[in-house]
Structure formats: C-alpha cells, structure tokens
Amino acid sequence: MSMEIERKFLVADLPDLSGAEKAVVRQGYLTAPDDSTELRLRQKNDRFFLTLKGGGAMVRVEREAEITAEQFETFWPETDGRRVEKERFTGQLSDGRTFELDVFQGDLAPLQLVEVEFETEAEAMVYTPPDWFGEDVTADKRYKNKTMAINGVPT
C-alpha cells in the first residue's frame, strides 16, 4: 500500500505556466456512489483506462486495464453527471518542489486546485506555501475529485 503525503490549496493567483507540463485528464464513474463496486473511466492525454474498485471496508481490490479510445468513448456517455474534467499542469516551485495544478473544466470550472507532495509528515506541517497559493483545503473532503464528480464545486 502506498500513502501519499500531500497538501492541497486553492489558487489565489495563477502563475506563469509556460514552463509546466500540461496533461488533459478526464475521469467519470459508471457506477453510483452507493453501488457495491466502483468503475471509473479515465483519460490522460491519449491514454485511456478502466479501473474497478471492489467493495469491502478494510481491503478494496483495485484492478485496472488500459483501454482503447474507442472502448472509452463507447462507455463515456454513461458517466454523465459523474465527471471530473481538468487540465493538469505539473511544474516546479522556486524551492525545487513539484506542484500539480488542476484547472477544472466543464461543470467544475473555474475551480483551480494545487497540490504539493512531501516525503514526511513533518515536512508537510512546516511547509510555507508560495504567495500564489490560496486557502489550504487539505482536510476538506468536499474538494476530493470523487466527491466533486457528484456534488460539484463546494459552495
């Protein structure tokens, strides 16, 4: 099992992104939140994936297969109302850390979120974000992608 130590922020001032790498990401759920199984379609640039997460409180099985664009498009319409579409910019902060900035599209526009990953919890706690970062929403579950797919942008 892998644990990610991250902090997540709103964006106060979008920085110059000309040096960042851009990816187009869209993901949507074929199943509803109360269903016994979760099936997610995901596109990242020109690659497509189908991921199943099994039920089970303690251990959730995860199975993923790369699929074709055509297979993706066959099922994508059924994710209507349960989607997250975004442009993800990956770049470097002046302190050398990597940021991942999500600029949401579609129903979630114009939301922007930026994440920074840390090696240890101690590092994460003492971190001073750059000026262009906004409010810290790390602990706010309403900003999870899966939650926003159903509920939209927190108000």
Add this chain to the structure above:
Amino acid sequence: MSMEIERKFLVADLPDLSGAEKAVVRQGYLTAPDDSTELRLRQKNDRFFLTLKGGGAMVRVEREAEITAEQFETFWPETDGRRVEKERFTGQLSDGRTFELDVFQGDLAPLQLVEVEFETEAEAMVYTPPDWFGEDVTADKRYKNKTMAINGVPT
C-alpha cells in the same frame, strides 16, 4: 427494439450432438443486482465483450464494446459468485428448426436447457417439442441466466 419469441425446456435425453456447432460461453457480472448499472463480461469462444446496461425502468440503455482477452482476464475475477459458464450447441431439429442447447458448467452443472425460436407467437403455442426435450420452463424466471448467476440452479 428486438423481441425474441422462444420456448425453453429442460433436457430429458441428450441427443447426438456430433452435427451441432459448439461454442464456449462464459459471462459474469461486475455489479450486484441492486446496483444502479449492470456491467457484464462475456466470452464467446475467442471473442470477449463488456456490456453496460443502464438503470431506468422504461428504457435501459445498452452499450457494448469488444475487449481483448487480457482486458477480460483483468476484471473476470471480480465476477466471482455471479457467473454463468456453459457450452452452447447450436443444431437442427428434424423439423428444420434451430435449437440452442446450453450445457452448464461450474456451479450450474449439470443443468441443461434447450431453446427454440419462433417467428410468431402462434407458432410457439402450437409447437410440439421432440422427445428428447423435457419440462417446459419458458415461463419460469428462475431459469433466466442472470437469475441463476446469483441464485444457482432452481431446486
């Protein structure tokens, strides 16, 4: 929309199947019966399919994509407990009609069911089955493949 007019029977005496065409069929459900969406994996000989049936009482959307053996095998384990595996023999009766005989494998063995299709309801009603057919179970919903995938062979 296509309607099939069929009658379904148990098998009293398995006939000589040397002239029949045999296919290996297995199908399993990734979703549970109460989920909002139905996702079914299906193999017929060396071809593989993923089929989604949407919720909705009046109109159920159906979307199907052919998938690879590898994609099939990635998700197949998650259909455990919700499977139908059978050999399907397609052959001709002495009256010229086509029969489809399912010889179930796995948990549903040794069940055998045979179906005959008709052009009209009138034809179906007056039909006299051959001697090797057993009890007529056309109206018995317990013999639907989807029901047996969950509940097993009717007792």
